[in-house]
Amino acid sequence: MLTSVYRLVRPRQFELVFKDITLDTSHVIVHPVRLSICNADQRYYQGLRAENILRKKLPMALIHEAVGRVVYDPSGQFQEGTLVVMIPNTPSETDEVIAENYLRSSQFRASGFDGFMQEYVSMKPDRLVPLPEDINLSVAAFTEIVSVSYHAIRRFLRFSHTRRNVIGVWGDGNLGYITSLLLKIILPESRICVFGVNEYKLHDFSFADDVFLISEIPDDFYLDHAFECVGGAASSKAINQIIDHINPEGTISIMGVSEDLAPLNTRMILEKGLRLFGSSRSGRKDFLGLINLYKENPDVVNQLEKIVGAEIHVKNIQDIIRAFEIDIHKIMGKTIMIWEN
Structure with a gap:
């Protein structure tokens, strides 16, 4: 069975190739229907990764946030037409201590092998999770990034002390x-405070208990724990500001990705006895837990609808380029490709 694959061959240049998919009893064939562009995809598209990494990774189909429709399942686990979220992390072994997304042997779609910019994708059944009925597909398309936050919070609940x-x-x-x-x-009983640099963006955080500009944090404001979701060149400044305002023995979850080393105030990390941990990607357990959360708390999906940005119908390479270029200039939100290939 032939499938069309849209690969990035060099920054800002895609190429259509055809790949043969072997039909067997251990894989499900899925047709992607909505794809969400992630910052990681943009770093490849714009050529913002190191030259040696680009040479190693490309050509490669981008996108690791997607939902699709089952078109063929010889195992009988999914009915034809079932809408599923596709898990990009692809482990080849299990470990009783290390989670699947941290195993060095695991592969991750759109980071070393082809992502979901394909006509059809062959996947093992355990890499697919059925979606709730009537879910907003544009929200479902970025379930992967939501699962990363869910994963980090699950780990935080394990690592942190109970004063929250x-x-x-x-x-x-x-x-x-x-x-x-x-x-x-x-954690509905906790006071959730958000810190940012753009006042107009902070207005969207209506569910938070408080919002602050990072330039206007009161000197006497202290918190028990914190999550760093900044990344890039500003991650060091954010983490050090957290260190200044966190109470002793607090926990800091680091989630933002930076290409550069980040200098940290290790003296105060030691003096306060802080615990820092990093989280990256997610696994099947996180997707299952998140989908259950969607079912139990429909307001989660309603709130996530607020960050659906441009929705672009994509039929060819020109449409793909247009979607990525629009995404570069967005102020906020997730750019969704309605995949019609």
Whole structure:
């Protein structure tokens, strides 16, 4: 069975190739229907990764946030036409200690092998999770990034002490929005405070208990724990500001991705006895838990609808380029490709 694959061959240049899919009893064939553009996709598209990494990774089909429709399942686990979220993390082994998304042997779509910019995708059944009926497909398309926040919060609940009166989230972008929303749903008794640089973005965080510009944090404001969702060159500043305002023995969850090393105030990390941990990607357990959260708390999906940005019908390479270029200039929100290939 032939499938069309849209691969990035060099920054801002895509190429259509055809790949043969072997039909067997251990894989499900899925047709992607909505794809969500992530910052990681943009770093490849714009050539913002190191030259040696681009040479190693490309050509490659982008996109690791997507939902699709089952078209063929010889295992009988999914009915034809079932809408599913596709899990990009692809483990080849299990470990009783290390989660699937941290195993060095695991592969991740759109980071080393082809992502979901394909006509059809062959996947193992355990990499697919059925979606709730009537869910907004544009929200469902970025379930993966929501599952990353869900994963980080699950780990936070394991690592942190139980005094969770005040929790701060640094970052007023998509990741900060998603993380603070889930925190408010999962820990409704906690005071969730969001810290950002754009006042107009902070207005969207209506579910948060407080919002602050990072230039206007009161000197006597302290919190129990914090999540860093900034990334990039500003991640160091954000983490050090958290260190200044966090109470002793607090926990800091680091989620923002930076290409550069970040200098940290290790003296105060030691003096306050802080615990820092990093989280990246997610696994099947996180997707299952998040889908259950969607079912139990429909308001989560309603709030996530607020960060659906441009929705672009995509039929060819020119449409793909247009979607990525529009995404570059967005102020807030997730750019969704309605995949018609």
